[in-house]
Amino acid sequence: xxxxxxxxxxxxxxxxxxxELSLELAEGGITVLVGPSGCGKTTxxxxxxxxVEPTAGTVSLRGQDIRDVHAPELRRGIGYVIQHAGLFxxxxxxxxxxxxxxxxxxxxxxxxxxxxxxxxxxxLPAEMATRYxxxxxxGQQQRVGVARALGADPPVLxxxxxxxAVDPIVRAELQAEFIRLQKELHKTxxxxxxxxxxxxxxxxxxxxxxxxxxxxxxxxxxRLLAHPADDFVAGFVGQDRGIRRLSFVKAGEVxxxxxxxxxxxxxxxxxxxxxEPWILVVDDARRPLGWVEAAAIPQGGTLADATxxxxxxxxxxxxxxxxxALDAALLSPSRLAVGVDVDxxxxxxxxxxxxxxxxxxxxAEAAAxxxxxGDA
Amino acid sequence: MNDLLNQLRLVSDxxxxxxxxxxxxxxxxxxxxxxxxxxxxxxxxxxxxxxxGLLVGHTGRGAFAVASVANLARAIPTFGLVVLVxxxxxxxxxxxxxxxxxxxxxxxxxxxxxxxxxxxPATRDAARGVGMTEWEVLVKVExxxxxxxxxxxxxxxxxxxxxxxxxxxxxxxxxxxxxIVDGLSRNDYELVIGGSTVVVVxxxxxxxxxxxLRRVIVSPGLRVSxxxx
Numbered sequence: 001x002x003x004x005x006x007x008x009x010x011x012x013x014x015x016x017x018x019x020e021l022s023l024e025l026a027e028g029g030i031t032v033l034v035g036p037s038g039c040g041k042t043t044x045x046x047x048x049x050x051x052v053e054p055t056a057g058t059v060s061l062r063g064q065d066i067r068d069v070h071a072p073e074l075r076r077g078i079g080y081v082i083q084h085a086g087l088f089x090x091x092x093x094x095x096x097x098x099x100x101x102x103x104x105x106x107x108x109x110x111x112x113x114x115x116x117x118x119x120x121x122x123x124l125p126a127e128m129a130t131r132y133x134x135x136x137x138x139g140q141q142q143r144v145g146v147a148r149a150l151g152a153d154p155p156v157l158x159x160x161x162x163x164x165a166v167d168p169i170v171r172a173e174l175q176a177e178f179i180r181l182q183k184e185l186h187k188t189x190x191x192x193x194x195x196x197x198x199x200x201x202x203x204x205x206x207x208x209x210x211x212x213x214x215x216x217x218x219x220x221x222x223r224l225l226a227h228p229a230d231d232f233v234a235g236f237v238g239q240d241r242g243i244r245r246l247s248f249v250k251a252g253e254v255x256x257x258x259x260x261x262x263x264x265x266x267x268x269x270x271x272x273x274x275x276e277p278w279i280l281v282v283d284d285a286r287r288p289l290g291w292v293e294a295a296a297i298p299q300g301g302t303l304a305d306a307t308x309x310x311x312x313x314x315x316x317x318x319x320x321x322x323x324x325a326l327d328a329a330l331l332s333p334s335r336l337a338v339g340v341d342v343d344x345x346x347x348x349x350x351x352x353x354x355x356x357x358x359x360x361x362x363x364a365e366a367a368a369x370x371x372x373x374g375d376a
Numbered sequence: 377m378n379d380l381l382n383q384l385r386l387v388s389d390x391x392x393x394x395x396x397x398x399x400x401x402x403x404x405x406x407x408x409x410x411x412x413x414x415x416x417x418x419x420x421x422x423x424x425x426x427x428x429g430l431l432v433g434h435t436g437r438g439a440f441a442v443a444s445v446a447n448l449a450r451a452i453p454t455f456g457l458v459v460l461v462x463x464x465x466x467x468x469x470x471x472x473x474x475x476x477x478x479x480x481x482x483x484x485x486x487x488x489x490x491x492x493x494x495x496x497p498a499t500r501d502a503a504r505g506v507g508m509t510e511w512e513v514l515v516k517v518e519x520x521x522x523x524x525x526x527x528x529x530x531x532x533x534x535x536x537x538x539x540x541x542x543x544x545x546x547x548x549x550x551x552x553x554x555x556i557v558d559g560l561s562r563n564d565y566e567l568v569i570g571g572s573t574v575v576v577v578x579x580x581x582x583x584x585x586x587x588x589l590r591r592v593i594v595s596p597g598l599r600v601s602x603x604x605x
Contacts, residue, residue, distance in 0.1 A: 051505055076507030086502030090520040090595035100506050132597030148506065 001027035001188050002048060002156065007057030009043050009213070017043040018213035021057070025205075027155075030182060030189045032203035034196055035236070040213030041192045045158050048190060049078045061156070076100055079149030079157035079187070083165050085141040087133040093144055094119065094129040100151035118147040123177055139170035143177075150185075157189045164193065175201060196237055200225070200244055208233050222248050242359055249322035249358055251315050256339050256348030264289065264304040271297055271306075278334030281308055286345040288314060291334050314338040317347055326355050383569055390570035401554075403574060409550035410578070414537045417473050421480030421533055426526070429488025433522070434514050442489050446482040462547045472544040479540055480533035487529025491522025523594050531586035538579050542571075552578070 002025040009018040018040040025031045033041040046052040047059050050071045059066050066074055087096050094115045095102075101111035119129060122143040133141055142162060149157055163171045163178075179202065182189065193199055199206050200221045208216045208224065210232050217229040225241045225248075228234035238244070260276035264283060271279055272294070281289045281303050290308030298305050312331035315324040317339050328337035329352045336349040390396060396403050432438045457478060461471030495518050503517045519526070542553030555571025558564070 049505065051501070072504075072507045072509045072512075074507075075505060080502070080505035082498060082502055082505065084498050086496075086498040086505075088499060088503070088517055088521075089597045090517075090523075091597065103507055103512070132595070134597060151506075 001025055001062060002190065003058075003060045004044070004047075005058045005060070007044075007047065007054045007059055009040070009047065009052060010055045016040075016213050017052075018047070018054070021213070021215055023207060023215060023218060025188065025190060027188050028186050029204035030191055030202055032191045032193060032199040032206045033209060034193055034199040034203075034206055035209030035216075036211060037194060039209035039211050041194075041207075041209050042160055043213070044209070045160055045190055045192045048156075048158055049075045049080060051075075076103055076152065077154050077156075079151075079154045081142075081145050081149045081157065081159040081162045083161045085133075085138075085145035087141055087144055087148070089133050091132075092129065093124075093131050093133070093136070096133065096144055097147045097151060099148055104152055114151065115147070118150055119144075121150070121181070122147045137170075138166045139174060142166060142174060146178075146181075155188055157187045159189060159191045161192055161194070163198065164195065171198075178202065197244070200237075200247060208236060243323065243326065246323035246326055246355070246359060247321045251320040251322055251325050251339065252317045254317075254322050254325050254339065254350055254358055255354065256350050257354075259336060259349035261286070261346055261349075262303055264302060266303045268297055268299070268301055268303065268305070271303055278336070279303075280334070280336075280338065280346065280349065281306065282346055285343070287343075288338050288340070288346050291332070293333075309333045311338065314340045314344075314346075316340055316342070318342050322355060322358050325350060326352060329355060386566045387569050387573050390566045391573070396570070406550060406552050406554055407574065407578070409544075410538070410541050410552045410575075413469070413472060413476060413541045413544055413549075413551055414534070417476035417537050417541075418480060418530075418534055420473070420477045421484055421537075422530060424477070425481045425484025425529065425533070426488055429485045429526075429529075430492060430514060430519070433489045433492025434510070434518060436493070439489070439493070442485060446486045449478060449482045452478065459546075467547050469544075469549060472541075472547065472549060475543070476537050476541060480537050483532040483536070484526075484529040487525045487532075488522065491525030491529075492518045494525070495521045520595060521598065524590065524598060527586060527590050527594070531583065534582045534586070535579050538582055539575060542575060 004021045004023040007018060007021045008016065010016050021040075021044060033044055035041050043052050047054050048061070048066070050066060053067075061074075061078075087093075088099070091099075094112055097115035097118050098108075098111040101114055102108070106114070116126065116129060119126065124140060124143055124147075128136070128140070133144070136144065142165075145162065149159075163174045166174065175198065191199075191202060193202075203221055205218065206221055206224050207218045210216045216236075217224060217233045219227075219229075222245070224233070225237055225245050228237055228241075234241075260274055260279045261282055262271055262274075262279055263286075264281055271292075274294075277294050278291050279294065279297075281292055283289055288311055290311055292303065292306045292308055296307065297303075310333075312333065313328050315328045315337055318341065325337045325339065329335060329350065332338070336351050337355075338349055339347045341347055391403075399405065428442065432442045457475040461474050464471075492514075499517065499521070500513060503513045508516060541551050542556055544551045545553030545557040552571055552575050555567050555574075559567030559569075559571060
């Protein structure tokens with residue numbers, strides 16, 4: 001789909017931004033370019049839409065050398081999202097989103113109808129259409145930036161650190177939204193970030209660059225964590241890559257035990273009879289309400305009278321990974337993570353020690369994958 | 377205090393006497409001449425100032441030259457320039473127009489240049505990145521974003537021209553300067569103050585016109601005080 005053939009970018013002052021890069025990016029997936037600053041990842045991205053012209057080598061898109069296409073025309077067919085959104089401050093949100101359709105000569109009416117559709121797609125309310133960028137928060141502006149890039153429904157999307165200028169909570173929101181969007185749209189996305197966590201979270205494939213514009217490793221996130229090609233990659237993916245690997249274990253595979261789960265109508269006497277230090281109190285539908293410490297159970301009545309300690313958070317057996325389970329366990333007052341089903345009803349609990357067994361299994365499987373799978 | 381009241385009475389007597397409002401020596405005729413000199417010079421100055429301001433602002437080439445030329449031009453005394461051009465070119469309207477144009481180019485040039493150059497590089501990058509040609513980047517992004525400064529330059533230039541067009545009377549031409557020059561030579565202060573008042577009012581009207589224009593053509597998205605929601 002997108003192919004780099006021995007591509008280099010050298011600047012007159014002698015610096016090499018990209019050094020003999022050869023890389024082929026598959027259609028329909030998210031490829032993340034990651035590395036420390038000055039590693040050439042942004043330059044690589046910008047060579048795809050000719051914002052930067054290579055000094056040597058060829059970049060081709062769907063088999064065609066991109067130098068054969070007039071740059072503005074090429075760019076209209078490729079979505080482009082940048083760090084601070086780069087919205088046009090003098091245009092309304094709707095007209096910002098309609099930019100590319102209008103450049104392509106669509107009628108105003110058709111372009112605006114398309115823009116209204118995209119506004120909804122990126123999760124912004126319709127009344128934002130008539131506002132101006134300076135009336136929006138950073139996160140909202142970034143959503144508009146994504147909508148603008150999708151304007152003419154391009155097959156390829158280039159994203160240059162799109163979520164790095166917003167605060168961590170908004171970033172997590174935007175990332176989740178981005179994953180949802182991609183499930184719907186199946187674009188070929190090239191995504192630049194310096195944040196390895198973001199790369200692992202979003203990438204189908206990850207290209208790790210090292211300073212000097214050299215490609216250090218191109219692999220799936222799982223294999224990158226399990227088998228870093230060298231010390232640089234190992235150092236870059238970090239010391240806690242064991243924990244990161246839990247991201248690839250589905251929460252549904254985590255072994256749960258029933259645990260001390262009691263409803264609010266349970267008599268206190270019965271609760272006291274259990275031998276557990278903490279009891280999880282649930283409602284009639286088994287939705288968790290909170291923990292109660294055995295020592296703090298009142299003398300009479302039911303568990304509805306007990307003072308509950310908040311849960312922290314639960315993890316979902318359908319959508320979450322084992323990493324969410326581990327996090328839930330560490331934050332839980334009872335050290336037990338609560339696993340729930342789609343309706344939020346408690347299925348069972350697990351502690352951090354039991355989760356470490358999952359890590360060991362995942363590690364063994366990954367090791368087995370190396371011998372069987374070759375360089376898959 | 378009495379002086380001020382006297383002057384006000386002089387002005388109002390002069391402005392209200394019917395002879396001022398008729399004939400070749402009347403206010404309407406002089407105002408028309410004044411506006412013609414001003415309008416023509418502003419037009420030429422805008423053509424020169426906007427063209428070079430946009431060109432240099434967009435390409436980034438020649439920024440130093442623009443700043444130097446503009447500062448140099450600002451240092452030239454208009455009156456001296458008129459005398460110089462009249463001496464060289466003879467007694468006609470042209471030297472006056474050249475002098476007024478030269479006076480008005482620097483503020484237009486500098487502000488247009490600064491306005492375009494001041495566009496956020498990220499916005500310009502995004503404009504190119506979504507597929508705008510260089511001409512589209514200029515017309516659809518840089519000019520609208522630079523508009524507040526471009527209008528400021530035009531306004532400063534227009535007010536300077538309107539105020540300075542009075543020098544046209546020195547080489548014997550018309551315009552509102554006629555009243556002031558004639559009044560001074562005849563020791564007729566009623567005439568001097570009356571003429572000056574009309575010039576001041578005209579400058580105020582120019583100011584008001586530009587403020588109104590700004591409201592109409594500058595995007596609300598560029599107003600600094602836009603409320604966050």
